[in-house]
Amino acid sequence: MAALSDFRLLRPASAADAVRLRGEHPASRFLAGGTDLLPNMRRGLVTAEAIIDLGGVAELAxxxxxxxxxxxxxxxxxxxxxxxxxxxxxxxxxxxxxxxxxxxxxxxxxxxxxxxxLDTRCMYYNQSEPWRHAIQNCMKIAGDTCRVATKSDRCWAxxxxxxxxxxxxxxxxxxxxxxxxxxxxxxxxxxxxxxxxxxxxxxxxxxxxxxxxxxxxxxxxxxxxxxxxxxxxxxxxxxxxxxxxxxxxxxxxxxxxxxxxxxxxxxxxxxxxxxxxxxxxxxxxxxxxxxxxxxxxxxxxxxxxxxxxxxxxxxxxxxxxxxxxx
Amino acid sequence: MKSILRLSVNGKPREDAVADNALLIDYLRDTLRLTGTKQGCDGGECGACTVLVDGQPRLSCCTLAHSVAGRDIETIEGLSHTGNLSRLQRAFHEHLGSQCGFCTPGMIMAAEALLRRNPHPDLPQIKAALAGNLCRCTGYVKIIESVEAASRTEELAA
Structure with a gap:
């Protein structure tokens, strides 16, 4: 898989700080365990300029x-x-x-x-970038059609x-x-x-x-x-x-x-x-x-x-x- | 952007400048040259990259290095002491638990976490603990027998 894109890692100590950082960095995402978000980022499904790691927020535990x-x-x-x-x-x-x-x-x-x-899932979405590109993507990621229901105006993931x-x-x-x-x-x-x-x-x-x-x-x-x-x-x-x-x-x-x-x-x-x-x-x-x-x-x-x-x-x-x- | 990461790897304190977006597996393999931890599917599906974080099995390919700051990391390199294999390493060797060997470090680390928590697991408990680890050679029977054999052995003194 591709390497993770470059981002700034922020590690707040409280939930209030996490929310404040999220407001200050519009292109950011919260990171918890990372088992879904990190592979999705590496597949190009999610992009972020800053990652707010919630692992240090004691009240969440x-x-x-x-x-x-x-x-x-x-x-x-x-x-x-x-x-x-x-x-x-x-x-x-x-x-x-x-x-x-x-x-x-x-x-x-x-x-x-x-x-x-958890991000919604679909066999047309949870794929590598070349695979998705080959079908001109789906509406959940940069495309304009739902591949599951091509006449539908919504995403069915x-x-x-x-x-x-x-x-x-x-x-x-x-x-x-x-x-x-x-x-x-x-x-x-x-x-x-x-x-x-x-x-x-x-x-x-x-x-x-x-x-x-x-x-x-x-x-x-x-x-x-x-x-x-x-x-x-x-x-x-x-x-x-x-x-x-x-x-x-x-x-x-x-x-x-x-x-x-x-x-x-x-x-x-x-x-x-x-x-x-x-x-x-x-x-x-x-x-x-x-x-x-x-x-x-x-x-x-x-x-x-x-x-x-x-x-x-x-x-x-x-x-x-x-x-x-x- | 890089920042200082402080943590313990195989009992030794470390302090390294590590990129914000570095994964734990890349830090272990590329910075520390601990290449015993394997990069398999690289997406959290095969378990080859399993290491212990504070004694818990974790996928190092789905973990940011900075997310485990201050924690104790153990890799396959940390199991043997003064040239002696650990009981799991010895059992995998003696009971043919390793074929091509690629999944073995992850299997052993996941099994190590199990045996520390539960020194005498039964068969379903062993299978459950290894459920996240794939063996492409399909040598599961021998892998499970190796873990069972290790659970009947005493660990050599460190």
Whole structure:
């Protein structure tokens, strides 16, 4: 691969300093673990005149329980998150999702914030410069057409982070810091359905932390489908969280990744509260997943398979959790 | 632009003028001439460049040198002591864990991190710890046997 382009490295000691530096250097990028950003820079997908390394910002590494919620700094590594006893015991979907990202040597560097902000992926985008040049590029990088849907006026690159669907199912919210101060928003509102602008984060805003409620009675799980079991992005990934009330469904949340330009919290499942866990309930989950996701030709595995297998994963996880919650 | 980088490599403190955009692998191989760390896929997919940062396995091709300022870096060159191979190096040698040898330094560093954390791993734990390391010769069975053999051996005193 090509060498990294020349840039100035800035190493702030606080989140406020990081945001200030981001404002002072418009052509800059935040760097966390670097496992996605640095290879993307070397492939010419990302350019920056300054890199703001967040590794020295102590507040981003916080991981603690406050008021029946787990606060996780955006700089906590996926390895730390996956091994944390509270996460393993109370938020299994999060532990499973964090442990399923790439390989162990990535997870010791890769962070929660980096995985939530992960660049969207597409087989026409994540390629070498000569390859992309040969197809006159795509609209996500210097071209004017989406190669996946040539008549479409938008980019369909797929969001492929594993942790986001788990956190959507676990009803997480995020804290963001900008020049005007900090704001909180639900994780669902953190994303936009656009392969080129998939975050609702302004250019000078920094994802600081995630807050996950620790609510009794919920069980959760995450599972992904991948070409290579040992280390790969999800072709599709599903997280489910379930609260059982005796023989009835108390509450249910399902979220998917890899099958839209944003991680999708599946809507229209509220009516299942108070209903029995039967074929009709699972049929509604399947219908709503098919309605709420739109896998496109962004990977080497074809669309119809990913479209059919996503609800299969969800139903399998739900059956398993239903038994576990008995 | 260059700035001063202070860190420890294989137990020795270092102070070098290093470019802001230098990767850890380039610093190790080109500045320090520690060419035991291999450049494989060069994009975070094969694990050949694995080194230890404060005892944790990290991909040196996806890490900026300045991002590990002040940390302890260990490479394959740091494992042997006074001419004696480490138990993992010895086990890879004796159990044919190395074929062409290109993935071996990365495999051994990832396995070293595992054995320090978990001296007697079972088979799934070994496979999980090496999941990010590719062997182009596909010598995985012998690699895993080598790690198992090392886990049954005592480390020679340094």
């Amino acid at each position: 916080e991981l603690r329980v406050v008021d029946a919620a787990l606060h996780v700094g955006a700089g906590v590594t996926l390895a730390t998150l996956a091994a944390d006893p509270v996460v393993q015991a109370r938020l299994p979907a999060l532990a499973q999702a964090a442990a399923s990202v790439a390989g162990p040597t990535h997870r010791t560097a890769a962070t929660l914030g980096g995985n939530l902000c 797929a969001f492929s982070g594993d942790v986001a669907p788990a956190l959507l199912a676990l009803d997480a919210e995020v804290q963001v810091l900008g020049p005007q101060g900090s704001r909180r928003l639900s994780l669902a509102d953190f994303y936009r359905d656009d392969g080129m602008a998939w975050l609702s984060l302004a250019a000078d805003e920094l994802l600081v932390s995630v807050r996950i409620p620790l609510t009794d009675g919920w069980v959760s799980a995450y599972e992904k489908l991948q070409v290579r079991g040992a280390i790969d992005f999800p072709l599709t990934g599903v997280a489910v969280a379930l609260r059982r009330e005796g023989d009835l469904i108390g509450d249910l949340r399902v979220a998917c990744t890899g099958v839209s330009s944003r991680p999708e919290l599946i809507g229209g499942l509220e009516s299942l509260a108070g209903k029995p866990f039967d074929d009709a309930a699972l049929a509604l989950v399947e219908k709503q997943i098919k309605r709420g996701t739109q896998p496109m030709e962004t990977t080497v595995i074809n669309v119809s398979y990913r479209r059919r297998v996503t609800p299969v994963l969800a139903k399998r996880l739900l059956r398993r959790l239903w038994q576990a919650a008995a």
